Amino acid sequence: MPWQFDPAHSSITFSAKHMMITTVHGRFDQWTGTIDLDEHHPENSRVEVTIYANSIDTDNEQRDAHLKSPDFLDAQKYPTIKFKSTRITQLSDTTATILGQLTIHGETREVPLNATLEGVTRNMQGARVAGFTVDGTLNRKDWGLNWNVALEAGGWLVSDTVKLHVEAELIQQGAQQPRPAQPAGAAQS
Numbered sequence: 001m002p003w004q005f006d007p008a009h010s011s012i013t014f015s016a017k018h019m020m021i022t023t024v025h026g027r028f029d030q031w032t033g034t035i036d037l038d039e040h041h042p043e044n045s046r047v048e049v050t051i052y053a054n055s056i057d058t059d060n061e062q063r064d065a066h067l068k069s070p071d072f073l074d075a076q077k078y079p080t081i082k083f084k085s086t087r088i089t090q091l092s093d094t095t096a097t098i099l100g101q102l103t104i105h106g107e108t109r110e111v112p113l114n115a116t117l118e119g120v121t122r123n124m125q126g127a128r129v130a131g132f133t134v135d136g137t138l139n140r141k142d143w144g145l146n147w148n149v150a151l152e153a154g155g156w157l158v159s160d161t162v163k164l165h166v167e168a169e170l171i172q173q174g175a176q177q178p179r180p181a182q183p184a185g186a187a188q189s
Contacts, residue, residue: 002173003035003130009169012051016140017159024063028081030055035170037130042090047098051081072145078105086110093117098134104143111138113164127171134166 013027033049053075056067068075085100094117102111118131139160140146
């Protein structure tokens with residue numbers, strides 16, 4: 001059954017070390033995706049996400065411009081980052097590993113992501129919604145994002161390791177939705 005991301009209640013964020021001592025956080029503000037979720041057989045589910053590289057936002061315009069440049073994402077040449085699942089392994093009733101092809105900067109590599117089902121409920125309009133948290137770690141150099149500066153005291157300006165974090169609220173599509181409950185005394189239509 002297809003589910004769509006609710007962009008108002010979902011986010012794709014990342015973090016990396018700066019100068020080996022602090023963590024810089026960022027997000028992507030524009031992305032789309034779909035999930036074909038098989039609730040009875042999660043291993044048959046599929047995930048596809050497209051992220052728009054120019055939407056990167058670290059709350060610093062100079063840093064964002066550098067991240068969009070050919071030193072990193074080269075957003076003009078490679079406007080999208082794509083993820084497409086290839087295998088889902090259920091680990092428990094609420095956890096799974098999602099293996100998929102991640103394409104960044106024109107390079108495609110297989111990555112594992114850890115997914116946790118936070119719950120399933122109905123929203124105010126009566127539609128079924130599901131919440132997931134997804135985490136992963138990647139080495140940016142695997143995708144040719146090699147720019148760096150050696151620090152005088154040792155180490156590097158930007159860590160190779162990037163941590164990904166996704167909060168996803170999904171809305172089930174195409175299912176018959178029950179009518180929301182009417183407040184006491186409301187007119188029935």
